[in-house]
Amino acid sequence: MSAAVAILLQVCVVVAAAPGVAGVTRQVRARLEGRVGAGVLQPYRDLRKLFAKRPLQASGTSWVTRAAPVLLVASSLVVAALVPVVTTQALPDVPGDLFVVVSVLLVGSVAVALLGLDAGSAFGGMGSSRHMMITALVEPTVLLAVYALSVPVDSSALGDIVGARHEDLTSIASPGGLLAVAALAVVVVAETGRLPVDNPSTHLELTMVHEAMVLEASGRDLARIELASWLRLTVLLALVVNLVAPWGIATSTTALALLVGTLAVVTKTALLAAVLGAAEIGLAKLRLFRVPELLAGSFALAFLAVTAAYLV
Amino acid sequence: MNVVEVRTVGRGDLVAQASALLGDGYRTALVAGHDDRTSFGVVYVLVRPADDSRVELVVEVPADDPWVPSLAAVDFSTGRWERALRDQLGVAPVGHPRPRRLVHHDHWPDDYHPLRHDAGEPELGPDTGRFDFVPVAGDGVFEIPVGPVHAGMIAPGHFRFSVVGETILRLKARLWFVHRGLERLFQGRTPDEGLALAERVSGDTAVGHCLAYAMAVEDALVLEVAEPDRTLRALLLELERAYNHVADLGMLGNDVGFGILNVHAGRLRETLLRLNQQVTGHRLLRGAITVGGSRVQALPDPTTVRQVADEAAQLVDIALGHAVVVDRFTGTAVLRHDDAVALGALGYVARASGVDADARRDHPFVDLGPSFSVMTETSGDVMARFMVRARELACSLALVTELTERLAEHRGTGWAAPVEPGTGPGPGPSTLVPGGAEPVAHRCGLALVEAWRGTVCHRVELDTDGCLARVAIADPSFATWPALPVALADTIVPDFPLANKSFNLSYAGNDL
Numbered sequence: 119m120s121a122a123v124a125i126l127l128q129v130c131v132v133v134a135a136a137p138g139v140a141g142v143t144r145q146v147r148a149r150l151e152g153r154v155g156a157g158v159l160q161p162y163r164d165l166r167k168l169f170a171k172r173p174l175q176a177s178g179t180s181w182v183t184r185a186a187p188v189l190l191v192a193s194s195l196v197v198a199a200l201v202p203v204v205t206t207q208a209l210p211d212v213p214g215d216l217f218v219v220v221s222v223l224l225v226g227s228v229a230v231a232l233l234g235l236d237a238g239s240a241f242g243g244m245g246s247s248r249h250m251m252i253t254a255l256v257e258p259t260v261l262l263a264v265y266a267l268s269v270p271v272d273s274s275a276l277g278d279i280v281g282a283r284h285e286d287l288t289s290i291a292s293p294g295g296l297l298a299v300a301a302l303a304v305v306v307v308a309e310t311g312r313l314p315v316d317n318p319s320t321h322l323e324l325t326m327v328h329e330a331m332v333l334e335a336s337g338r339d340l341a342r343i344e345l346a347s348w349l350r351l352t353v354l355l356a357l358v359v360n361l362v363a364p365w366g367i368a369t370s371t372t373a374l375a376l377l378v379g380t381l382a383v384v385t386k387t388a389l390l391a392a393v394l395g396a397a398e399i400g401l402a403k404l405r406l407f408r409v410p411e412l413l414a415g416s417f418a419l420a421f422l423a424v425t426a427a428y429l430v
Numbered sequence: 431m432n433v434v435e436v437r438t439v440g441r442g443d444l445v446a447q448a449s450a451l452l453g454d455g456y457r458t459a460l461v462a463g464h465d466d467r468t469s470f471g472v473v474y475v476l477v478r479p480a481d482d483s484r485v486e487l488v489v490e491v492p493a494d495d496p497w498v499p500s501l502a503a504v505d506f507s508t509g510r511w512e513r514a515l516r517d518q519l520g521v522a523p524v525g526h527p528r529p530r531r532l533v534h535h536d537h538w539p540d541d542y543h544p545l546r547h548d549a550g551e552p553e554l555g556p557d558t559g560r561f562d563f564v565p566v567a568g569d570g571v572f573e574i575p576v577g578p579v580h581a582g583m584i585a586p587g588h589f590r591f592s593v594v595g596e597t598i599l600r601l602k603a604r605l606w607f608v609h610r611g612l613e614r615l616f617q618g619r620t621p622d623e624g625l626a627l628a629e630r631v632s633g634d635t636a637v638g639h640c641l642a643y644a645m646a647v648e649d650a651l652v653l654e655v656a657e658p659d660r661t662l663r664a665l666l667l668e669l670e671r672a673y674n675h676v677a678d679l680g681m682l683g684n685d686v687g688f689g690i691l692n693v694h695a696g697r698l699r700e701t702l703l704r705l706n707q708q709v710t711g712h713r714l715l716r717g718a719i720t721v722g723g724s725r726v727q728a729l730p731d732p733t734t735v736r737q738v739a740d741e742a743a744q745l746v747d748i749a750l751g752h753a754v755v756v757d758r759f760t761g762t763a764v765l766r767h768d769d770a771v772a773l774g775a776l777g778y779v780a781r782a783s784g785v786d787a788d789a790r791r792d793h794p795f796v797d798l799g800p801s802f803s804v805m806t807e808t809s810g811d812v813m814a815r816f817m818v819r820a821r822e823l824a825c826s827l828a829l830v831t832e833l834t835e836r837l838a839e840h841r842g843t844g845w846a847a848p849v850e851p852g853t854g855p856g857p858g859p860s861t862l863v864p865g866g867a868e869p870v871a872h873r874c875g876l877a878l879v880e881a882w883r884g885t886v887c888h889r890v891e892l893d894t895d896g897c898l899a900r901v902a903i904a905d906p907s908f909a910t911w912p913a914l915p916v917a918l919a920d921t922i923v924p925d926f927p928l929a930n931k932s933f934n935l936s937y938a939g940n941d942l
């Protein structure tokens with residue numbers, strides 16, 4: 119099987135699993151809080167409902183409102199193709215480079231920020247401004263952390279980094295690698311709008327970050343935005359889990375390897391999603407002006423990771 | 431029951447007399463106006479917490495020249511009562527620095543005053559949506575309009591923030607979206623019929639308002655309530671305080687994203703609500719208080735109460751042991767002591783800012799025993815309000831068990847005085863006047879009760895038939911709402927929901 123087929127399979131797996139990942143975090147959280155919960159499958163039902171509905175657009179909105187959800191979901195699908203989730207194989211002639219991944223993520227972030235501004239409501243503007251503040255603090259850390267990971271491998275392609283860690287498991291426990299993964303975990307939490315940076319389950323419009331930007335979205339547009347944010351969550355969780363525990367990831371494109379890779383990544387990501395849901399029980403949301411301190415901390419970790427990568 | 435000193439004063443003397451009282455430790459509990467056909471009566475109810483003395487300044491205002499001298503320069507809270515009076519009775523406060531509308535929104539006609547006897551139905555105009563507030567201008571200053579429809583299940587209120595970045599420069603709140611004309615609804619009903627209305631002034635303060643109303647009627651009729659029934663009323667008041675406090679402790683956690691606190695507080699609240707159902711037959715404790723007494727189906731189970739108290743104490747410990755929660759609470763939305771005093775804030779908001787006031791001690795109707803004490807904090811931030819309520823919750827639950835023991839299976843007599851015209855069996859209105867004297871034309875009653883949110887004040891006037899001529903209601907929210915924008919200066923926008931929840935003022939009780 120060619121790499122292209124393997125990547126296509128990977129994207130399909132991510133799309134199929136993404137609502138489930140959101141469902142697992144919610145369900146774990148609900149059970150730990152003593153609630154019955156809506157079930158792991160609820161996000162799928164939400165998507166089915168929303169995709170069947172015509173979006174309503176506020177008067178005065180421009181083409182941005184129509185284009186942004188599509189752009190957001192498209193950028194998330196591209197990220198799903200570039201990041202090693204099921205396989206470390208990359209498309210020939212397409213750089214699976216960390217800079218490309220970060221840039222594509224940023225395209226999605228900017229799209230949703232513009233969406234927040236387009237309707238001209240105060241909440242959307244607030245959400246966009248907070249979102250861009252967080253994004254501006256997250257991006258340098260992501261670059262630095264993955265750079266630290268790339269130093270021992272001599273390649274900035276994420277597939278190569280994960281592949282190398284898969285071959286030499288001792289490299290996972292290197293000081294630089296550990297620090298970089300820790301930094302990356304913090305920024306993944308910030309980037310995907312989880313506690314303690316943002317509270318995805320809040321109804322308080324004045325405290326929202328991500329939810330505030332998408333308040334005006336409805337119907338199919340909302341479905342696309344929801345799916346895109348779940349895709350990003352899934353891909354980034356899968357990246358972290360593959361960096362920490364690369365076992366099972368497909369390094370070739372044989373059918374068996376891809377099957378094992380799929381099963382492995384689904385299991386590992388579901389576990390991490392459950393851990394995320396459980397961890398959020400004990401977390402409270404930081405005051406907005408404390409968020410930069412948290413992210414500065416993760417940047418410091420990433421910086422130390424780079425230093426360690428050269429020293430050790 | 432303390433006797434109210436009634437002084438009739440002329441318009442010329444009002445400012446001097448009221449200023450002297452306000453300077454002597456009195457506060458304005460209520461300003462009520464009523465329509466006597468040829469003239470209006472404006473009643474300023476002033477109470478002194480220090481010795482529970484109560485003074486009513488009654489001003490006669492001719493109907494063809496309706497104005498009173500404004501006390502706004504002397505007392506902020508009185509100034510707001512005057513604005514409400516201007517809207518509802520059409521008595522203009524002369525010399526008021528900001529004589530704008532308070533209760534009525536723009537679509538109410540200028541000359542419509544619902545408390546006048548000939549008010550009829552208003553001809554409502556289109557809502558112009560005009561909202562006078564001080565605009566803040568400058569580089570990077572934005573306005574954020576929020577509400578009146580909110581994302582959560584909360585009552586309607588409009589908030590206009592002027593912000594630079596995330597910092598609030600100024601906040602203006604617009605309320606009275608749920609103004610139901612409650613005070614007018616009381617008029618012409620019998621005191622017994624008024625009970626159900628009083629229970630619905632603010633859904634979460636059924637006991638507080640109903641008790642204040644019943645006590646005001648009893649004051650007017652000079653009814654003596656038996657000691658066990660008064661103890662039972664105190665018990666109901668504490669049950670109401672407990673379920674509201676425990677719910678809000680959880681919601682404060684929820685507002686900082688610490689949902690687990692909310693879930694468990696919700697569980698405890700549900701336990702208490704079911705206990706309420708056993709006690710009164712109603713989850714919100716309705717139907718237990720009558721004019722002249724109180725009666726319940728059962729007394730609360732002390733084991734359950736103690737268990738809730740233990741678990742609530744654990745929840746408070748969990749919250750205070752969480753670094754991020756403590757960080758979010760501490761120093762957020764500080765209401766300084768002098769601001770709280772100047773604005774006339776009431777209840778736990780005032781106590782968290784170091785104001786030592788609690789009607790259970792200042793205007794008592796039963797001795798609560800040694801385990802009752804007034805909880806105060808000094809820092810005036812969200813943490814202080816959280817702590818005051820956590821400690822009040824513990825105190826309330828301890829009081830519930832103690833009062834239950836003291837009642838010793840006595841479930842109240844529930845004796846209600848028949849106060850319909852013409853005396854049936856039992857003491858009718860004509861026999862209720864001390865010494866069997868002739869019934870006076872107007873009998874007035876006043877009562878102050880420390881409901882969970884703060885001091886509730888009701889003033890009742892009965893006509894010669896024993897029906898309600900006028901009921902004036904003061905919910906603590908009316909006095910405390912202006913403190914919220916003051917506390918929010920220099921707070922950031924994402925902390926507003928937390929600050930608002932820590933005040934948790936009533937929309938319904940304020941809007942009436």
